[in-house]
Amino acid sequence: MEIDDFDMEEFGLSRNYFLAKESRSSSSKKSVNKLSDIEVLNEKELEAAVANIEPKHQKEIYALKDSYKSSYSEWVFKLRCGFGLLFYGFGSKRALIEDFASTSLTEYSVVVVNGYLQSVNIKQVVACIAEVLWDSLNPRRKIPKENMSILQQPLSSQSMEDHFAFLDGSWTEENDxxxxVVIHNIDGPGLRDSETQQCLAQLAACSNIRIIASTDHVNSPLLWDKKMVNTQFNWYWLHTPTFEPYKIEGMSFPLILEHGNTNQSAKTATIVLQSLTTNAQSVFRVVAEHQLSHPDEEGIPISSLYTACRECFLVSSQVTLNSHLTEFKDHELVKIRKNSDGADCLYIPLPKEALEKLLSEIN
Incomplete structure (x- = not known):
């Protein structure tokens, strides 16, 4: 009797499961919601609302930051031993690192790099560090003959290899x-690419350089391989949560809830495109490149787009192209208007500058 009851209960659960699956599959899978339907604030209203947010737990945060000061001497010792310091944990670590540098590294020259800015130029950073090291050297110090050629020409005119050779030179007798080099947000948007991270790792491996950096992105360790972490950067990881807001770091990012302007529209389009397939991105690129090269036209005719995509082996049929176009139109990435011949043409509702930036992002 118990076995029969169990079988009936199991049958009921299975039946309900398949009924739920059938009901779900019969409903519409495509969402009708659009990003443009969201009611957003303008910039002034949002900034005023953010400014009125009262900070909490200030005493506890101050006590937490003050407790880190007892470790300053230990951090300096780690730098003298050849380690790089990597600060991680919730909250902005900008004030903490700068307080450490200004109070405990007074005997050394310090260069600050704001990695949270998107306009960071790594070549200019390396050249600046080389100039700082040159200025800190005693003019009477003996320079090895094999390295004299590096210093006979202005540092600004030298190559990156010459800069690294100078930064790794045996100019000092003291090992410490x-x-x-303080790098706020070494995982920032202007430093995340592989080439820049390789350059920073090469910089960290120089004998006359010590990196003091902060990181906030959860996937930051994926920027480095085993050699970069253990040999070049030689990180000493410091868990230093501060629970302070990212006020300075967040100033360079567009406000998510701000009323859609050109920059925000381009950013939104980038996020949508990155979620699509590679073929869909390539089809969108064909539309964008045609629009940039033919600014006086109403857009690219759908028939011309199909021909161009067939030649590039992006689509195999009109049905495939239509599925991509439906997705574009649902997310308002493209719009349709008629040209002088009455043909439907596709165009992207973005100005030239924003469209160029969008293409560079998806590339």
Missing amino acids: CFVG
């Missing part, structure tokens, strides 16, 4: 003499 170095230039401290």
Whole structure:
């Protein structure tokens, strides 16, 4: 009797499961919601609302930051031993690192790099560090003959290889003499690409350089391989949560809830495109490149787009192209208007500058 009851209960659960699946499959899978339907604030209203937010737990945050000061001497010792310091944890670590550098690294030259800015130029950073090291050297110090050629020409005109050779040179007799390079947000948007991270790792491996950096992105360790972490950067990881807001770091990012302007529209389009397939991105690129090269036209005719995509092996049929176009139109990435011949043409509702930036992002 118990076995029969169990079988009936199991049958009921299975039946309900398949009924739920059938009901779900019969409903519409495509969402009718659009980003443009969201009611957003303008910039002034949003900034005023953010400014009125009262900070909480200030005493506890101050006590937490003050407790880190007892570790300053230990951090300096780690730098002298050849380690790089990597600060991680919730909250902005900008004030903490700068307080450490200004109070405990007074014997050394320090260069600050704001990695949270998107306009960071790594070549200019390396050249600046080389100039700081050059200025800190004693003019009477003996320079090896094999390295004299590096210093006979202005540092600004030298190549990156010459800069690294200079930063890694045996200019000092003391083992603990170095230039401290503070990098706020080494995982920032202007430093995330592989080439820049390789350059920073090469910089960290120089004998006269010590890196003091902060990181906030959850996937930051994926930027480095085993050699970069253990040999070049030689990180000493410091868990230093501060629970402070990212006020300075967040100023360079567009406000998510701000009323849609050109920059925000381009950013939104980038996020949508990155979620699509590679073929869909390539089809969108064909539309964008045609629009940039033919600014006086109403757009690209759908028939011309199909021909161009067939030639590039992006689509195999009109049905495939239509599925991509439906997705574009649902997310308002493209719109349709008629040209002088009455043919339907596709165009992207973005100005030239924003469209160029969008293409560089998806590339």
